[in-house]
Amino acid sequence: MNKPFAITLDVRSSLANHTGMWRSERPVYTAGLPPCQHACPAGEHVQAWLYAAEDGSYESAWRRLVQDNPFPAVMGRVCYHPCETACNRAELDSAVGINSVERFLGDRAIDAGWRLPDAAPATGRRVLVVGAGPCGLSAAYQLRRLGHEVHVHDAGEEPGGMMRHGIPTFRLPRDVLDIEIARLADLGVTFCMNSKVTDLRETMRAGGFDAALIAIGAQLSRRAYLPAGQASRVLDALSVLGSVADGERPGLGRAVVVYGGGNTAMDAARTARRLGADDAVVVYRRTQAQMPADRQELDEALAEGVRIKWLRTIAAVGEGSLTLEKMTLDEAGLPQPTGEFEELAGDAVVLALGQDVDRSLLDTVPGLRVVDGVIEVDEAMMTGSPGVFAGGDAVPTDRSVTHSIGHGRRAAVAIDSWLRRQDPPAQRQERDPVPYSGLNTWYYSDAPRSVRPRLEAARRTDTFGEVVGGLDEDTALFEARRCLSCGNCFGCDNCLGVCPDNAVIKLDGANHYAIDLDYCKGCGLCAAECPCGAIEMVPEES
Amino acid sequence: MTQTAKFYQVGSRAVGNRLLPLDQRTEQANPERRNALTSGHRACQGCGEALAARYVLDAAAHAVGGRLVTVNATGCLEVFSTPYPESAWQLPWLHSVFANAASVASGVAAGLRTTGRGDIRVLAQGGDGGTVDIGFACLSGMFERNDDVLYVCYDNQAYMNTGVQRSGATPGGARTATTEAVGAEPGNLFGIGKDAARIAIAHDIPYVATATVAELHDLEAKVRKAMSIRGARYLHVLVPCPLGWGSATSETVRLARLAQRSGLFPVIEAEGGVVTSALPIRGRVPVEEYLRPQRRYAHLFRGEGRPDLVARVQRLADQNIVRYGLLDEES
Ligand SMILES: Cc1cc2nc3c(=O)[nH]c(=O)nc-3n(C[C@H](O)[C@H](O)[C@H](O)COP(=O)(O)OP(=O)(O)OC[C@H]3O[C@@H](n4cnc5c(N)ncnc54)[C@H](O)[C@@H]3O)c2cc1C
Ligand SMILES: Cc1ncc(C[n+]2csc(CCOP(=O)(O)OP(=O)(O)O)c2C)c(N)n1
Ligand code: SF4
Ligand code: SF4
Ligand code: SF4
Numbered sequence: 001m002n003k004p005f006a007i008t009l010d011v012r013s014s015l016a017n018h019t020g021m022w023r024s025e026r027p028v029y030t031a032g033l034p035p036c037q038h039a040c041p042a043g044e045h046v047q048a049w050l051y052a053a054e055d056g057s058y059e060s061a062w063r064r065l066v067q068d069n070p071f072p073a074v075m076g077r078v079c080y081h082p083c084e085t086a087c088n089r090a091e092l093d094s095a096v097g098i099n100s101v102e103r104f105l106g107d108r109a110i111d112a113g114w115r116l117p118d119a120a121p122a123t124g125r126r127v128l129v130v131g132a133g134p135c136g137l138s139a140a141y142q143l144r145r146l147g148h149e150v151h152v153h154d155a156g157e158e159p160g161g162m163m164r165h166g167i168p169t170f171r172l173p174r175d176v177l178d179i180e181i182a183r184l185a186d187l188g189v190t191f192c193m194n195s196k197v198t199d200l201r202e203t204m205r206a207g208g209f210d211a212a213l214i215a216i217g218a219q220l221s222r223r224a225y226l227p228a229g230q231a232s233r234v235l236d237a238l239s240v241l242g243s244v245a246d247g248e249r250p251g252l253g254r255a256v257v258v259y260g261g262g263n264t265a266m267d268a269a270r271t272a273r274r275l276g277a278d279d280a281v282v283v284y285r286r287t288q289a290q291m292p293a294d295r296q297e298l299d300e301a302l303a304e305g306v307r308i309k310w311l312r313t314i315a316a317v318g319e320g321s322l323t324l325e326k327m328t329l330d331e332a333g334l335p336q337p338t339g340e341f342e343e344l345a346g347d348a349v350v351l352a353l354g355q356d357v358d359r360s361l362l363d364t365v366p367g368l369r370v371v372d373g374v375i376e377v378d379e380a381m382m383t384g385s386p387g388v389f390a391g392g393d394a395v396p397t398d399r400s401v402t403h404s405i406g407h408g409r410r411a412a413v414a415i416d417s418w419l420r421r422q423d424p425p426a427q428r429q430e431r432d433p434v435p436y437s438g439l440n441t442w443y444y445s446d447a448p449r450s451v452r453p454r455l456e457a458a459r460r461t462d463t464f465g466e467v468v469g470g471l472d473e474d475t476a477l478f479e480a481r482r483c484l485s486c487g488n489c490f491g492c493d494n495c496l497g498v499c500p501d502n503a504v505i506k507l508d509g510a511n512h513y514a515i516d517l518d519y520c521k522g523c524g525l526c527a528a529e530c531p532c533g534a535i536e537m538v539p540e541e542s
Numbered sequence: 543m544t545q546t547a548k549f550y551q552v553g554s555r556a557v558g559n560r561l562l563p564l565d566q567r568t569e570q571a572n573p574e575r576r577n578a579l580t581s582g583h584r585a586c587q588g589c590g591e592a593l594a595a596r597y598v599l600d601a602a603a604h605a606v607g608g609r610l611v612t613v614n615a616t617g618c619l620e621v622f623s624t625p626y627p628e629s630a631w632q633l634p635w636l637h638s639v640f641a642n643a644a645s646v647a648s649g650v651a652a653g654l655r656t657t658g659r660g661d662i663r664v665l666a667q668g669g670d671g672g673t674v675d676i677g678f679a680c681l682s683g684m685f686e687r688n689d690d691v692l693y694v695c696y697d698n699q700a701y702m703n704t705g706v707q708r709s710g711a712t713p714g715g716a717r718t719a720t721t722e723a724v725g726a727e728p729g730n731l732f733g734i735g736k737d738a739a740r741i742a743i744a745h746d747i748p749y750v751a752t753a754t755v756a757e758l759h760d761l762e763a764k765v766r767k768a769m770s771i772r773g774a775r776y777l778h779v780l781v782p783c784p785l786g787w788g789s790a791t792s793e794t795v796r797l798a799r800l801a802q803r804s805g806l807f808p809v810i811e812a813e814g815g816v817v818t819s820a821l822p823i824r825g826r827v828p829v830e831e832y833l834r835p836q837r838r839y840a841h842l843f844r845g846e847g848r849p850d851l852v853a854r855v856q857r858l859a860d861q862n863i864v865r866y867g868l869l870d871e872e873s
Pocket of ligand 3: 034035036037046047050086087088089096098482483484485486
């Protein structure tokens, strides 16, 4: 008798019994749409690069990130991070500090000298990009990667657009910007600076370009008529910020009034403080709730001693002082004058009332339509002029670096199809992002959000040095690991463990799993116990 | 502020975790796990008992280098795993009758010892009926003699194999085939039945523990500890049963978790007759959250419901929380 110890009967293994036949539903591994990715205007695959960062593979994380956005170090400083607003973790304790991890990766890449992947073999196609702001640069990067020859023409001396001429250095140090832009030159993007395009079709013809992208931003400061005496100084925010960015230190006086309620107003007021103003006052016609400025920008400004006058308009500007009119909100929430006035000291008034798109170039492009002051584009970012695309602040959009980068990427994809005489890739079917309720949050550990170091408020007003610091490596790793991995397997082995029928197989010892349908009875335990909702139960066809 | 990244999203709460050192993952995350109870068994979809048996035996076999024999009482676990000529067991396995698993295991242990094979360890297992009722005398004897056996009771709170009859482990208020949801006190009576773990502790045996299928790290640690000790040991595992409890097949683990989080099922450890640890409740829930998804309690919520009976169940949970200090180190 040659039988195993303690076994007396001839047996067959139960493996002969295919209990998978009982099943009416089968588990399927899915990759859901994480809310962060859904919310990112640049289209970053946030969960995917956080996943890579979680095991310390910072370079792979950075490489995943730059597939969608070539400027992580810039973005990790200036993005208003709608991803964090959407992050599911906010419901558990607080959102993942996506933006601070992004900055960590961006800075790591700079320190380590990581290079962008090489361009694809040359296609022989040439694309003209007008404007070296984030939109133009993002498009140039994507087009270059695809192997096209890309020439970026910009009227300015150096590339960067508002990232260079608008955003103050205390939020975005220029060496960071320079390095990230220099990578595009290394990749083979041709920069033609000091070259304002005045006739698009002519420039395209002369340069033999097959397509063009208009990414000229909104460069014209909006003015307001202010009855002003001779001596008073009325400036616009963009020229003040632009000259400071160029290294000048214009004296604005001791009391500076900034007119407007957006981010530009905040930057102008914070800059005024650094230029020596004892009192920097923002005058805004509406209330805080209606203010377009990012909450964090407002907080930083307040921390630096900037004062805000809500519900006020400037009625007149005199010498060393100005007259404000108090406003009140009507039922529709619109500010209405009250006829009540007050005086405010002010040596200079800085207007930050928004920007308009310069039409002079646009009017040279046949077929291109301008509606409400911005360029009309279709789904694929193409204007009414075939082969001419547009994006960034010059088209209808929320105006931000992040949106512009997203436009640039989308336009590049569409231009690429256009060059290859193909239809632009079909808009991906809108999927719903994975909801918080789709997670089994029991499994996640409590972990409070990390906070970035900040320059002490008292020390900020005498330096243009960076205010917000980066996370150290341990903290960045911790923060990355707070990600719940919404809708995407992160290799926790729960499914492998909880199946009463051993029907989950781990492939290659790696974090890939499969269902053994010979034995899966379709109980749904694996799906229910997957922390991140990466398994879906789908009915079997009978 | 510097944070040290010592955890990975799920810390050590999940089965594995790709970033946890291998030795801190569970045996179930080991791609080479034994699968002591393999696929093709005929347990219901989502069976908690099948799940727990594999959890326990894989961990026990791993702890003793595979030198393990198991003795099984009659019950679902035996019936669904061995319809002749099929067996789902991938380790030496013996079945005799309903009542005597503990005695057979004692005999196997004695036989192994006298033939000089004391390195082979013995694990007896059975359902709650086989353990707290019909096999109870044999079990108590095994405890008293301090026989070198780990006895594991998979508690699905009724005689499931024969059609959900009440056992000494059926909780108050639960409907079974023999405690129907009729009359003034529908379902099982309150105040009867047995708390097998406490009875085992009262035998002053070297090791007694309770566990659930929802806390795998805890369960495996207890099995490992039990296998490191010689003498009589008892492990009582709560295993939800979708059929008998009237719950969704996908809810098996969640219900076990809610049983612990409500305080109804205290997860504890005792050595030599003294309680030495209790798993603190993380996120306490009212018993109602645990009872509602189970059809065996549907009569407590139908129409106007029976808040008085739900309150009685809640009192039992509250008592456990006090008895074992389950909220002391709430984390
Ligand atoms: C003060 C300020 C602060 C801001 N802060 C933030 C922030 O913190 N975060 C954020 O996300 N967004 C911020 N923004 C908004 C953001 O900077 C813009 O939305 C973004 O830069 C727009 O990108 P763009 O590529 O469309 O255009 P731009 O950045 O405006 O670049 C356009 C470029 O086109 C060039 N150009 C224009 N016309 C021609 C022509 N005819 N020929 C050749 N070149 C031409 C210009 O010289 C310029 O370089 C801020 C804006 C301002 C003004
Ligand atoms: C002496 C004896 N009485 C009755 C039975 C019938 N019987 C077989 S299994 C079973 C119920 C087992 O219940 P339990 O031990 O709780 O295990 P479960 O099936 O619930 O896992 C019964 C009553 C039997 N096999 N032997
Ligand atoms: S938890 Fe992670 S995957 Fe989910 S939304 Fe937040 S960052 Fe994205
Ligand atoms: S736990 Fe197992 S049996 Fe249940 S659905 Fe998942 S793979 Fe199938
Ligand atoms: S349970 Fe864990 S391992 Fe399985 S799919 Fe979900 S995240 Fe991945």
